Amino acid sequence: MPALSTELAYKLEQLLDLLRNYGRVAVAFSAGVDSTVVAKAAQLACGDQAVGVTSSSLSLASGELEEAKRLAELIGIRHQVITTDEFENPDYLKNQSNRCYFCKTELYTQLVGRQQELKVDVIVNGANLDDQGDHRPGMQAAKEHEIRSPLLEIGINKQEVRELAHYWELPVWDKPATPCLSSRIAYGVSVTPERVQRVDAAEQFLKTELNLRELRVRHEANQLARIEVPLEAMTRLLEPTTREQISRKFHELGFEYITIDLEGFRSGSMNAIVPLEQLQIAAGNAN
Numbered sequence: 001m002p003a004l005s006t007e008l009a010y011k012l013e014q015l016l017d018l019l020r021n022y023g024r025v026a027v028a029f030s031a032g033v034d035s036t037v038v039a040k041a042a043q044l045a046c047g048d049q050a051v052g053v054t055s056s057s058l059s060l061a062s063g064e065l066e067e068a069k070r071l072a073e074l075i076g077i078r079h080q081v082i083t084t085d086e087f088e089n090p091d092y093l094k095n096q097s098n099r100c101y102f103c104k105t106e107l108y109t110q111l112v113g114r115q116q117e118l119k120v121d122v123i124v125n126g127a128n129l130d131d132q133g134d135h136r137p138g139m140q141a142a143k144e145h146e147i148r149s150p151l152l153e154i155g156i157n158k159q160e161v162r163e164l165a166h167y168w169e170l171p172v173w174d175k176p177a178t179p180c181l182s183s184r185i186a187y188g189v190s191v192t193p194e195r196v197q198r199v200d201a202a203e204q205f206l207k208t209e210l211n212l213r214e215l216r217v218r219h220e221a222n223q224l225a226r227i228e229v230p231l232e233a234m235t236r237l238l239e240p241t242t243r244e245q246i247s248r249k250f251h252e253l254g255f256e257y258i259t260i261d262l263e264g265f266r267s268g269s270m271n272a273i274v275p276l277e278q279l280q281i282a283a284g285n286a287n
Helices: 004-021 033-049 064-075 090-094 099-113 129-133 138-146 150-154 158-167 193-210 230-240 239-254 267-274 276-286
Strands: 025-027 050-056 080-083 122-124 214-221 224-228 257-260
Touching: 004 033, 004 122, 004 150, 004 276, 025 033, 025 099, 033 050, 033 150, 033 158, 050 064, 050 099, 064 239, 080 224, 080 267, 090 099, 099 138, 099 193, 129 150, 193 214, 193 230, 193 239, 230 239, 239 257
Parallel strands: 025 050, 025 122, 050 080, 224 257
Antiparallel strands: 214 224
16 A cells, blocks of 8 residues: 555544534445545545545446446445436536536536435535636535535645545555536537447447557547547557558448547647636636
8 A cells, every 4th residue: 555645644533523413424426536535535435435426427438427336336335326317407408618517517407405314414526726716617516516526625626636545555546537428519519318328338448459548539520529538648549550440440430531640638628719718717716
């Protein structure tokens, strides 16, 4: 087990104390590294009075629900799966730059409505200190539903989250970010079950065939796929046999055009087109 720095060990004690003070806790548990660390901390702090709740919906990538179940069992936290219906909301389907707000509103509304059933006093998420510097409309939804963000409250950043996961020997300590499938759809292009399923199938194909851990298939307008992979992996996609294999598969899935982004893989690249004013508003709402 790797050792923690004195500063992070102190933050960990603060985190556990904070969670104990919350009382009975439900963690919005997606199986990403942030919420997994919060779930582990909640289990240590609250024991049987902690529960991880995973949302199952069309926007969840293949394998993520199964991973959430495995992680909950590994951590030893009580676990419950709910179904969210964000695809029933026209504002979500419009896929404007605040799409995430409507998704999180659906999730948090359901969680708040189930507090008595879950037997919890407080609902928490995995937002960390670094999330304040990104376009995160979902944080406004959390604020409106009085969702607590213990990592953020203690001042724990993403790197420290990964260090805690490594310290606890959680297998997701180096897991790449895994945002919902709808985040791959270009703003202004409607989110539909068909499009998210197409993206999911395309990404699973690239992961399986090329053994890549980090990648995105961005669904642009006019059925265009924009593939993002780390720069060092780009030449593999351009090998004649591989290129033909990808083109054939993507056309089968319904993409008309297939491109490779020369800037490579980068999380949140869709936010590059969000006006600065909206980013500033979002940051102000999150504070």
